[in-house]
Amino acid sequence: MREKRLLWVIFFNLIIVIGEIVFGLLANSFALIADALHNGGDILAIVITYIAVKLEKRPTTFRWTFGFLRIEMMASFVNTMFLILTMFYLIYEAISKFSHVEKIEPIYMVIVGTIAIVANGLSAYLLKGISSCPHHHHDHNHHHEEDANIYSAYLHMLADALISVGVVVAGIVIYFYNIYYLDSVLTVIFSIYIILHSYPLLKRSFLALIDANRFYLSEEKLGDTILKDGRIVEFHDLHIYQPSSKHNFISFHVVLDRDDYLLKECEEIVRNLKSKLRDLGFTHILIEVDSISNRSDEVFCSHV
Numbered sequence: 001m002r003e004k005r006l007l008w009v010i011f012f013n014l015i016i017v018i019g020e021i022v023f024g025l026l027a028n029s030f031a032l033i034a035d036a037l038h039n040g041g042d043i044l045a046i047v048i049t050y051i052a053v054k055l056e057k058r059p060t061t062f063r064w065t066f067g068f069l070r071i072e073m074m075a076s077f078v079n080t081m082f083l084i085l086t087m088f089y090l091i092y093e094a095i096s097k098f099s100h101v102e103k104i105e106p107i108y109m110v111i112v113g114t115i116a117i118v119a120n121g122l123s124a125y126l127l128k129g130i131s132s133c134p135h136h137h138h139d140h141n142h143h144h145e146e147d148a149n150i151y152s153a154y155l156h157m158l159a160d161a162l163i164s165v166g167v168v169v170a171g172i173v174i175y176f177y178n179i180y181y182l183d184s185v186l187t188v189i190f191s192i193y194i195i196l197h198s199y200p201l202l203k204r205s206f207l208a209l210i211d212a213n214r215f216y217l218s219e220e221k222l223g224d225t226i227l228k229d230g231r232i233v234e235f236h237d238l239h240i241y242q243p244s245s246k247h248n249f250i251s252f253h254v255v256l257d258r259d260d261y262l263l264k265e266c267e268e269i270v271r272n273l274k275s276k277l278r279d280l281g282f283t284h285i286l287i288e289v290d291s292i293s294n295r296s297d298e299v300f301c302s303h304v
Helices: 002-027 030-056 071-097 106-131 148-177 182-209 219-227 263-280
Strands: 132-134 144-146 232-244 247-256 284-290
Touching (some): 030 148, 148 182
Parallel strands (some): 247 284
């Protein structure tokens, strides 16, 4: 289902690129040619997304012990970074156009821009429908977590649709009033908007790649959950990370108040604690039990 929709998005964008290059040359419209280059980059982004979706399904092996969980965030980072760099390039080109405004054939801009709006709108709709996945933590303010990889591709298509709207509006105004620089003005406005809209996703994927803790739970809430069992006197060597939008990993050591617990008693403590952590939204939990002599008074690792 997801792969099929992505292939349709690639097909729609190929039509746009071919049409915009041909009519952009005929109309002498920088906006159309620039948008064609942008759409060409988006095809690359969707291809990366498609490959990532395929790789995510591969099973874990001895070499790939985590499978390809991180491919989502890697693709999201690459796609979003490419989108932002493209927007900066369009801003640069649009500003440079102010110094040498050229005559443009607006009819071609309106026709091709309208086709692009429809194609990009359909692409965004297809991607939005597959970008949501079930949310894993019990935060009642949010019910779905976006697949960062698919969502970054959706942003690409939404950006294209907005730029195409700008092309059509500019074409209409140029047709009636010959205000040729409007094309550049709208390009700058939409590009800045897209950069601001894309930055949070870029930040999110980057933090995931460096294993920063982005989980909604506070340190105090987590501490209360772990230490609620009176037999646990401390926890340390804590690691929390999200390798993808669908997984929340946690690992830590717990120190028990006595050294003479039976193995099955230790297993019961860990089992109960894991159950509470799953209720909070953690999908992969690793807990090591330490004796009282291993107290460290340090929650976080001093070294990796």
